[in-house]
Amino acid sequence: MWAFANKLASPRNFYRLAGKLTPWLGGASLILLAVGLYGGLVLAPQDYQQGDSFRIIYIHVPSAWLSMFGYAFMAVSGAIGLIWRIKLAEAIAASVAPIGASFAFLALVTGSLWGKPMWGTWWVWDARLTSTLILFFLYLGVIALNAAIEDKRNAARASAVLAIVGVVNIPIIVYSVEWWNTLHQKATISIMKMQAPSIHIDMLIPLLIMALAFQLFFFTVVLMRTRGELLDRERNSRWVQELVDGKTPATTAKANEFSVSPPTS
Amino acid sequence: MSNWAAFQALLKRDLLLYYRHRAELLNPLLFFIIVVTLFPLGISPEVRILEIIAPGVIWVAALLAAMLSLDNLFRSDFEDGSLEQMALSPHALPLLVLAKVFAHWLVTGLPLLLLAPLLGVFLFLPQEATPALLLTLLLGTPVLSLIGAIGVALTVGLRRGGMLLSLLVLPLYIPVLIFAANAVNVAAAGFPITGQLYLLGALLSLSLTLAPFATAAALRISLS
Numbered sequence: 001m002w003a004f005a006n007k008l009a010s011p012r013n014f015y016r017l018a019g020k021l022t023p024w025l026g027g028a029s030l031i032l033l034a035v036g037l038y039g040g041l042v043l044a045p046q047d048y049q050q051g052d053s054f055r056i057i058y059i060h061v062p063s064a065w066l067s068m069f070g071y072a073f074m075a076v077s078g079a080i081g082l083i084w085r086i087k088l089a090e091a092i093a094a095s096v097a098p099i100g101a102s103f104a105f106l107a108l109v110t111g112s113l114w115g116k117p118m119w120g121t122w123w124v125w126d127a128r129l130t131s132t133l134i135l136f137f138l139y140l141g142v143i144a145l146n147a148a149i150e151d152k153r154n155a156a157r158a159s160a161v162l163a164i165v166g167v168v169n170i171p172i173i174v175y176s177v178e179w180w181n182t183l184h185q186k187a188t189i190s191i192m193k194m195q196a197p198s199i200h201i202d203m204l205i206p207l208l209i210m211a212l213a214f215q216l217f218f219f220t221v222v223l224m225r226t227r228g229e230l231l232d233r234e235r236n237s238r239w240v241q242e243l244v245d246g247k248t249p250a251t252t253a254k255a256n257e258f259s260v261s262p263p264t265s
Numbered sequence: 266m267s268n269w270a271a272f273q274a275l276l277k278r279d280l281l282l283y284y285r286h287r288a289e290l291l292n293p294l295l296f297f298i299i300v301v302t303l304f305p306l307g308i309s310p311e312v313r314i315l316e317i318i319a320p321g322v323i324w325v326a327a328l329l330a331a332m333l334s335l336d337n338l339f340r341s342d343f344e345d346g347s348l349e350q351m352a353l354s355p356h357a358l359p360l361l362v363l364a365k366v367f368a369h370w371l372v373t374g375l376p377l378l379l380l381a382p383l384l385g386v387f388l389f390l391p392q393e394a395t396p397a398l399l400l401t402l403l404l405g406t407p408v409l410s411l412i413g414a415i416g417v418a419l420t421v422g423l424r425r426g427g428m429l430l431s432l433l434v435l436p437l438y439i440p441v442l443i444f445a446a447n448a449v450n451v452a453a454a455g456f457p458i459t460g461q462l463y464l465l466g467a468l469l470s471l472s473l474t475l476a477p478f479a480t481a482a483a484l485r486i487s488l489s
Contacts, residue, residue: 134439162415
């Protein structure tokens with residue numbers, strides 16, 4: 001088991017595996033996206049209060065979820081990189097940061113677009129909007145720190161520390177901001193009241209499909225970016241140079257089987 | 266040398282160093298005063314408006330002054346190599362970090378407390394709110410120093426870390442700002458503020474126990 005994990009975590013093997021997985025994940029995400037959008041924009045009934053403008057939740061809610069998931073994912077892979085010094089985890093953490101920031105930005109923009117007809121303004125200093133904005137800033141801090149340190153491995157470790165500090169702080173920030181001001185409508189779906197979510201089932205199903213599609217999209221992009229990140233970080237290693245020289249990855253893999261694979265004990 | 270003796274020795278050394286460069290210590294205080302003076306000029310000299318924004322303005326200025334003064338927390342030690350000696354010493358690095366942060370707070374955080382009542386007068390902060398302002402600063406500025414130290418430790422090896430430091434640290438300061446400014450506002454309206462003070466105390470104990478470890482880890486990365 002440990003040997004298998006070790007083998008998977010070697011940049012070369014991950015690069016190949018990720019390359020194989022990407023089209024499948026991306027394809028599944030596209031199909032689910034099409035189904036979810038059709039369900040959300042066409043099949044789901046109108047909201048009795050908000051009319052058609054509620055339909056933006058099919059983008060807004062999944063992006064908000066993923067912006068939070070992305071931060072936790074980044075912190076966990078950063079911590080793994082920090083503790084066990086796994087290069088792959090460092091590369092993943094570095095490649096998740098801009099993706100999570102984009103989802104936070106998307107959540108802010110769609111929320112603002114929805115707020116204009118509903119609340120009458122583009123922006124309100126409401127608790128959840130503000131904490132998403134702060135989350136966005138935290139992402140930007142991690143990205144900036146990553147870019148500022150030249151040595152890639154040091155940069156990864158420094159931003160991992162920052163991400164972990166951020167994770168400790170996020171609950172405090174969220175509760176302090178919530179306590180400071182609350183206007184946003186309450187969470188529509190929560191695990192605590194799963195029996196009776198305050199959303200109609202016809203609206204809920206497309207939302208869950210969209211959430212799954214976004215999640216798969218997230219992983220697709222993470223895999224793609226991590227592959228690029230790995231090539232950049234490992235540019236001096238043999239497997240990357242062989243890849244660039246035009247040999248197919250499969251043959252180089254076979255040729256390197258004995259020299260590169262970690263010792264199994 | 267025991268850990269405690271090392272703590273004391275480092276505290277004494279840092280205070281002595283700050284005393285020898287005492288002219289520099291005035292800069293954050295002057296910054297604090299000037300920033301607060303800008304607000305009446307930029308918004309309005311009216312008492313009615315100023316007394317409403319006073320707690321927030323004083324606290325935001327204190328936050329910025331605390332953050333800017335942090336820039337030299339590890340800088341000189343990093344440049345002359347004493348920081349590496351500390352990291353190599355047998356004493357717990359988090360404890361040494363705590364000594365440095367404490368010395369720094371004594372010479373930069375504490376003076377803000379002494380100036381704050383004066384700035385309260387500038388901005389027509391009601392008299393009843395002054396004790397609340399002092400209490401929140403007493404509980405809040407150490408939190409700012411402790412959290413800021415993490416950011417400084419992460420950026421100490423970089424040539425231009427100043428702007429980056431604000432990007433890293435300011436979002437983490439938000440809870441302190443919210444609870445402290447709210448406490449002063451509430452006190453100005455004549456209500457009790459025990460709840461906010463308890464929360465600030467909780468933030469202080471949390472950062473006092475966790476931040477030195479994160480700072481020490483960050484320093485080791487910057488030194489590597």
